[in-house]
Amino acid sequence: MQSLPTLTIGQYTVPHPVVQGGMGIRVSGAGLAAAVANAGGIGIISAVGLGMNSPYFDIEEKNPKTRQTRFFEANRLALIDELKKARDLSPEGVLGVNIMVAARDYERLVKTAVDHGVNLIFSGAGLPLTLPALTAHRPEVALVPIISSVRAAQVICKKWQRQFNRLPDAFVVENPQAAGGHLGAKVEDLNDPAIGSEAVIPALVQYLAENVEAPIPVIAAGGVCDRATLRQALALGASGVQIGTRFIPTDECDADQRYKDFHLNAKPEDIVLVPSPVGLPGRALQNPFVNRVNAGEVPGAKDQCFANCLQVCKFRDRRETFCILRALDRACRGDVENGLVFAGSGVGQAQQITPVAAVMAELVAQ
Ligand SMILES: Cc1cc2nc3c(=O)[nH]c(=O)nc-3n(C[C@H](O)[C@H](O)[C@H](O)COP(=O)(O)O)c2cc1C
Numbered sequence: 001m002q003s004l005p006t007l008t009i010g011q012y013t014v015p016h017p018v019v020q021g022g023m024g025i026r027v028s029g030a031g032l033a034a035a036v037a038n039a040g041g042i043g044i045i046s047a048v049g050l051g052m053n054s055p056y057f058d059i060e061e062k063n064p065k066t067r068q069t070r071f072f073e074a075n076r077l078a079l080i081d082e083l084k085k086a087r088d089l090s091p092e093g094v095l096g097v098n099i100m101v102a103a104r105d106y107e108r109l110v111k112t113a114v115d116h117g118v119n120l121i122f123s124g125a126g127l128p129l130t131l132p133a134l135t136a137h138r139p140e141v142a143l144v145p146i147i148s149s150v151r152a153a154q155v156i157c158k159k160w161q162r163q164f165n166r167l168p169d170a171f172v173v174e175n176p177q178a179a180g181g182h183l184g185a186k187v188e189d190l191n192d193p194a195i196g197s198e199a200v201i202p203a204l205v206q207y208l209a210e211n212v213e214a215p216i217p218v219i220a221a222g223g224v225c226d227r228a229t230l231r232q233a234l235a236l237g238a239s240g241v242q243i244g245t246r247f248i249p250t251d252e253c254d255a256d257q258r259y260k261d262f263h264l265n266a267k268p269e270d271i272v273l274v275p276s277p278v279g280l281p282g283r284a285l286q287n288p289f290v291n292r293v294n295a296g297e298v299p300g301a302k303d304q305c306f307a308n309c310l311q312v313c314k315f316r317d318r319r320e321t322f323c324i325l326r327a328l329d330r331a332c333r334g335d336v337e338n339g340l341v342f343a344g345s346g347v348g349q350a351q352q353i354t355p356v357a358a359v360m361a362e363l364v365a366q
Contacts, residue, residue, distance in 0.1 A: 004230075004364050007042070007240040009217060010142030010169035012094045012119050015040035016364045017240035018230075019172070019219055020247050022098020022122055023181070023342070024048030025328040029254035030085035032247060035356035037086075037093025040364075044096045044122055045086060047109045049309070050078035052329045059306060071307040072105040076112050083116045094119050096144070101126030102278055102311050107134055114138040122146055122172060125182055125278065126311075127156060132164035142169035146221070148176055148184030148195065150203045157212060170217040171208075172242050173200050178223030180245045180283050180344030187273060187281045197222065197236060205237035225346030230363055243363075245344035250356045256334030260353055262287075262341055267348045274340070277315040277324050285341040289330075293322055 007017040020036040022028055024046035033043030051057045051074025061067040079097070086095050097113040099106060102125040113121060114135045123131055124146025135141050145156050145168050153171055160166050175197040176185035185195050193199060197220055208216050217239035224230050224241040233241045247253060249264040262285065272286045274293055284290055303323055305316040314320040324340065331339025350359075 003366060004234070005239070007217065007219075009042070009120060009144065011140060012042070012142060014042055014094050016360060017234065018042070018360065018363060019096075019122075019221075019240060019242040020044050021181075021221060021242045021244035022046035022048075022096075023244050023248070024098075024100075025052060025325070026050065026332045027248065027253060027255045027259070027342075028098075028244075030082045030089060031252045031254045032250065032356065033095055034086045034089035034093060035250070035252035036247065036360070037090040037095050039357045039360040041360060042094045042096055042120065043086065043090065044098050044120075045079075045082050047075070047079050047097050047099045047113065048103060049075065049325050049329060050082060051075035052325060053333065054078040054081075064306075067306060068308050071309070072108065075105055076108055079109060079112050080116050083113065083118060087117055096120035096122055096142075098122045098124075098146075100124065101128050104309055104311055110134045114141045120144055120169070124172070124174065124184070127152060129156065129159050132160055132166045136164070144168060144170045144172055144219075146172040146174055148174050148200070150200060150207050152184075153204055153207065167212060167214065168216060170219055170239075171204065172219045172221050173197065173204060173238075174242075175200070175220070175222030178283075178345040179221055180347075181342045182276060182278065182280050182282050183273075184280065190273075190281075197233065201233070201236040201238050223344055223346045225344075225349045227363060227365060229346065244342075245347050246349055246359060246363075247356065248343075249350040249353045250359055251353060252356050255332045258334035258336055259332055259341065262336040263343060263347060264350055264353055266343060268345060271343060271345055271347060275321055277313045277321045278310060279312060279314060282340070282342060283344060285336075285343045285347070287337055287339075287341060289327065289338050289340060299323065299326075 018041035037043035057074035220233035220238035221242035327340035
């Protein structure tokens with residue numbers, strides 16, 4: 001079997017073509033990101049909601065205005081802490097941050113990340129059309145949009161080139177048919193072969209080869225969980241893969257032990273789709289929480305919106321679905337019955353919880 005290629009994004013090269021996907025809230029913090037970077041991949045901290053349960057924020061704060069302001073400030077300060085911790089754990093590693101366009105403190109988090117030594121920014125859940133402007137003073141930071149269609153890549157390339165004379169340093173193509181977390185497709189379109197990796201990756205590689213002068217690597221995300229699926233993604237023309245779910249049952253994953261055990265014991269048949277307040281479906285593990293949401297139950301008054309964290313939120317605006325901050329936070333702190341546990345279709349590969357280095361060795365073995 002051929003040896004795997006290295007992966008270069010912008011000015012950063014790692015020995016293995018593996019990016020660890022950003023996973024919020026606090027599933028991929030400094031611990032997991034640094035471990036992946038030390039194992040020869042790219043480690044990503046998810047910036048979403050880091051202020052929750054940080055020393056900088058008290059959810060019981062009574063004044064709603066002050067509470068909101070404090071929440072965003074807490075996110076900023078907690079991100080700085082997390083970046084410092086990751087750099088201490090991996091002084092030479094390639095480290096990135098995942099920041100969702102849909103977050104109301106998007107701009108502030110991007111600026112914070114680039115000003116505190118991050119190597120790359122990964123940005124999805126919306127088109128990151130302003131990203132080059134926010135990072136212009138740090139041109140060495142590589143910018144990587146996360147998309148699900150060739151059309152989105154075209155829009156980003158054209159707009160960035162015209163407005164900023166810059167192109168993305170890579171694209172992550174997230175396959176809505178397999179990835180964990182929020183999906184970039186409607187439920188009714190999920191079975192359409194045209195949105196799967198087999199269609200989108202080769203089409204994007206071809207579009208970039210024909211329309212863009214400098215090579216832009218394409219990273220395949222969703223369902224990559226072992227050697228075979230990694231090689232399949234590369235065979236489609238991808239330069240690397242982004243992996244989330246397979247890195248959860250590891251010693252260094254930042255979530256509570258109960259969260260990791262829940263993932264470890266899950267099987268592909270435990271995967272369900274769940275509507276999320278941002279208006280997109282998510283892929284998650286079935287549990288009493290998800291069953292309640294899918295039965296149309298809305299949380300009670302004590303679970304009100306407390307941080308106004310998203311640009312678009314059905315829970316805040318129409319009291320539909322649930323507060324995603326609270327749901328993700330509960331889960332990562334170990335309440336896997338009453339929280340939202342995102343997972344991709346490749347769940348169930350791990351036999352036990354192991355160090356990240358063992359997972360990486362297994363993924364890249366000849
Ligand atoms: C628990 C969990 C949380 C996630 N959180 C985020 C996030 O905060 N931002 C984001 O862009 N993607 C998020 N994702 C998607 C991952 O970054 C990655 O692209 C995806 O997991 C790839 O699919 P896989 O899980 O099948 O490997 C999340 C995925 C999981 C499983």
